[in-house]
Amino acid sequence: MRIRPAAPQDLPAIQSIYAYHVSKGLASFEEEAPPLEEMRRRYEEVTRQGLPYVVAGDQAEILGYGYCTLYRSRSAYRYTLEDSIYVRHGMQGKGIGKAVLAELIARCETLEYRQLIAVIGDSGNAASIAVHASLGFVRAGALRSTGYKFGRWVNTVIMQRPLGAGDGSKP
Secondary structure (H helix, E strand, O other): OEEEEOOHHHHHHHHHHHHHHHHHOOOOOOOOOOOHHHHHHHHHHHHHOOOOEEEEEOOOOEEEEEEEEEOOOOHHHOOEEEEEEEEOOOOOOOOHHHHHHHHHHHHHOOOOOOEEEEEEEOOOOHHHHHHHHHOOOEEEEEEEEEEEEOOEEEEEEEEEEEOOOOOOOOO
16 A cells, blocks of 8 residues: 555545445534536635645555645634544445545644644444544543534544644744
8 A cells, every 4th residue: 555645637536435424424514415527616615724644555555545634724823733534335434534644734833833633523433433442542521412423422532632842832
């Protein structure tokens, strides 16, 4: 498995992976899978800002992907990012998500950012919580019943890790 920057030709595979998670899972709180053109717009927005967007795979297929976005748009949040990682259905538990997240962290630490936030849909998503914890994220809190999907209320878990010096010095 190789991790590399995502490219426009990867977007159909990325859209397919994400569509599965939207339609079958709670990792995303979207309820309708965005079409390819919307995924392209999102990809271009992330990469235009110089933020990392990576894919994991072999020569034949994309097995997972991840990217970082600004956590929030207000100026005081300018040193904080949020990660998103998705693994192709049936490929969970093989280290793909952890490898993608580790690559995102490494790339973010070369930039000016100081904090990385994980907003994990569903407090029952033990795999995502464990992957984040294994790479230095700590649980910062949980938001009860912030999503309503598949006919039930869903919590959100917030995890956080410093990037580089974190808050140990001024930016």
